[in-house]
Amino acid sequence: MTGTQPQNRRLGYARVSSYGQTLDAQLEQLRADGCGRIYREQASGARADRRELQRMLKEGCLESEAGISAKGRPTRIYRVTDAGMRRLEQDVSSFEKMFAGITRVLAVAQA
Numbered sequence: 001m002t003g004t005q006p007q008n009r010r011l012g013y014a015r016v017s018s019y020g021q022t023l024d025a026q027l028e029q030l031r032a033d034g035c036g037r038i039y040r041e042q043a044s045g046a047r048a049d050r051r052e053l054q055r056m057l058k059e060g061c062l063e064s065e066a067g068i069s070a071k072g073r074p075t076r077i078y079r080v081t082d083a084g085m086r087r088l089e090q091d092v093s094s095f096e097k098m099f100a101g102i103t104r105v106l107a108v109a110q111a
Contacts, residue, residue, distance in 0.1 A: 011062065011078040012038035013053060029069050033077055053078075061087055 012030030014023045023040055030038050041050070056062045061084030069075045080088070 010035045010037075011080060013041070013076060013078055014038055015041045015043060017043065025071060026069065026075070029075065030077070033067070035077065056084070059087075060084070 010033070012027075012033070012035035014026035014030060016023055016026075027038060027040075039053075043050070053062075057064065060081055062078045063081055065077045065079065067075045067077055
């Protein structure tokens, strides 16, 4: 990342199980709990797999904390770990290098 650390490393994860439901109450609670970034998903409760979320937890990029929503439902708050920040910084650096290369190629092509 360009040498700056994000001010808020708390991540939220909001999910509803049908298209008729709304994320509004969950999003409000996650924002009130100080989440700087909130991931949203519409998925059936019958499906327990959240592949990307599980991968990030397994790799130690995220930690989770249990809580109770304003409606009395169980909720989870996710925080990016130091290992997750290093991974994110590596990914951003790799992307920036790739983008710089593409920009140079396009500049030559346009000249």
